[in-house]
Amino acid sequence: MAPAPKLPIVYVRGYAGNTAGIDKVVTDPFYGFNEGSTHIRIGADDAPSFYQFESPLLRLHLDEGYQIIVDGGQELYLATHPRIPPDSIWIHRFYDASATTWGAHPHEFRLETAAEDLLRLIETIKEKSGAPQVHLVAHSMGGLVCRCLIQKILPDLGRDPAEVVGKFFTYGTPHGGIAFDVGHGVLERLRDLTGVNGADIFGPRRMYEYLTPKTLTDPDGPPVSWDPRAMPPEQPLAFPRNRVFCLIGTDPTDYEVAYGLSAATVGPRSDGLVQIDNAYVPGAHQSYVHRSHSGRYGLVNSEEGYQNLRRFLFGDLRVEAALVGAHLPPRGDTAWQAEVRLSVRGLQIVTHERTSAQWCPIQLQNADGGLGGGADGETCLPLVDTFLHSGLRAENSDTLRYALHLRILSLQRHDGLLSFNDHLEQTADFDDILIVDVGAGPAAGPDFVAGPDPAAGPEPSTAPTRSTAPALSATWNSTITGPISDYRPDGRSALGDENPAPDLWVNHIRLPATAAPILGDDARIRLTVTPWD
The missing domain is CATH 3.40.50.1820 (Alpha/Beta hydrolase fold, catalytic domain)
Structure with missing residues (x-):
């Protein structure tokens, strides 16, 4: 198109x-x-x-x-x-x-x-x-x-x-x-x-x-x-x-x-x-x-x-990342927070940053003491909502690379006040980085379906045109050997499309095993990609 x-x-x-x-x-x-x-x-x-x-x-x-x-x-x-x-x-x-x-x-x-x-x-x-x-x-x-x-x-x-x-x-x-x-x-x-x-x-x-x-x-x-x-x-x-x-x-x-x-x-x-x-x-x-x-x-x-x-x-793609299926330990004396940073390869800045030091962490508990629920009844906590510009891919690279840094921190409470007896300041209970590579496609699953092509002439067909869904791969930094800059995605990290609907690409990425004692065995990062006009 x-x-x-x-x-x-x-x-x-x-x-x-x-x-x-x-x-x-x-x-x-x-x-x-x-x-x-x-x-x-x-x-x-x-x-x-x-x-x-x-x-x-x-x-x-x-x-x-x-x-x-x-x-x-x-x-x-x-x-x-x-x-x-x-x-x-x-x-x-x-x-x-x-x-x-x-x-x-x-x-x-x-x-x-x-x-x-x-x-x-x-x-x-x-x-x-x-x-x-x-x-x-x-x-x-x-x-x-x-x-x-x-x-x-x-x-x-x-x-x-x-x-x-x-x-x-x-x-x-x-x-x-x-x-x-x-x-x-x-x-x-x-x-x-x-x-x-x-x-x-x-x-x-x-x-x-x-x-x-x-x-x-x-x-x-x-x-x-x-x-x-x-x-x-x-x-x-x-x-x-x-x-x-x-x-x-x-x-x-x-x-x-x-x-x-x-x-x-x-x-x-x-x-x-x-x-x-x-x-x-x-x-x-x-x-x-x-x-x-x-x-x-x-x-x-x-x-x-x-x-x-x-x-x-x-941009031409919208990407949403959410923490789904997580279940916090049943500790009434503990408050849980998430910190998130989004980095883009080639930029000297962070495009999105929510941290405790900057007074804006994501509070994991809602009014009921648990994570919020999604449309399907599963716990769902939005982390990042961003846009990708495929035209900004570096000349020497075939992918756009984004890093989603996720940290989970706990704060102990005693009689309604924060307790620091067993506290390690700025030390996360879970800390890892999801490295996401976005290629030009095609990804596993159906193509994106777009509207009529405006370049087709004054009387374009009413049938939708098809645009290639992006090819995505993702892996956790804790599994990468050596510098991230040397890492090249392979078939093992490729992500398929779990949703057959047009104009929608979805995949769930399980968190590393080290997160299970905190967020449960079912905790995943859900990536959702849609075309962005």
Whole structure:
């Protein structure tokens, strides 16, 4: 099948604060999407190793062929050119009208107005590019502007947001608002009451106003059960959550260094401004990376953020890994946690990372004291949900290689408090790495079935075309002799397809025997692969 044509990308930046902050923002031609970084926290002797990340703007240009069109200003270019290329990047400059540096009378920023202006920009881009949709990429508050468009503006117009927006990616967006770890809610109430610098947009009442369609709005304000993070699938004209990706930052310290007391008030389980639990839409794709909200080690100007963005927008396979069939030992005095890291061969960063040291391990027990259940009644704990880009395979390799690092840790409790009498800090009860190689196919089992080939002509056949399912192999690092880089998969590690359904590939990989005393004899890693458009 021919690759799908690329859609225009519209970037929507985050909150700028007061007038001085807005005036500073508007001096940047690309509202920060062009900011890169020249440090990464790896290297010998505890010294940072120099690493240059050019910026997501430039990397999309270099890696994916996107055009950066300005010529005196993007708004001017759109006004004076009847046609624009679809593979282009556009900046929603919604703060320009609120700046004092243009010599005009500035308008007070209003989030709903920014969302309405975003729709006008999208319509112009669609009309002049011929593209059916655009991708939205947003940082921080910019994600709330996009959600206002998706959840309120378009439904109020009776329009399906899925016909306007292709995919929606957020960096550190406060989907659940901004809360503080100190003050017992006093700071939030003071912010929402005074609306200082428009910061009440991060409180529940204002969020309810700009995220709820008129027909569903309660005049008394948000119901007690209302969750600002939710993009309810049952609402009319709801945007599919599987087309939303939330990048979650877990490093509060670098943001504190750059911006003062933010991390001290928000708390350590955050990116310095947005708490981890508020940084995602339930049901959407998620990735955790050890980056701060912004600054020198921020989310947008990071390789971690870019690699997740690129694979979500342009990847061709979606892979889910889950721990299934596990049963924890019946010890009421023990709490169990899982740590997960996902590494990709050829990258100097980890694309997904949930660890205790970064305040975001996976808690293995649910409210009933056991692991959650899957659709088939078997215990199921999601570990990783990621995207593969077959075009990124190294020239000297016939496979894409991914490493899923899984650690299981236990914490002893006594009378409701943690007990450290027999504790070994940061020492895992189980620790191994699943090495997964993804080839070009074919795998055992049926091929993937895809829709009609758009390259077949103006009257394509209604019969589905067949695309080759990927060939996968997997093995645990504990069984590999020598360096992982020297390992080459053989027939013994090949994985067959256990599910005959089209567009679906499934295989269960048993955990090493060393995990059995902790997770039981039936514990497996379930890999699920589906085509990703």
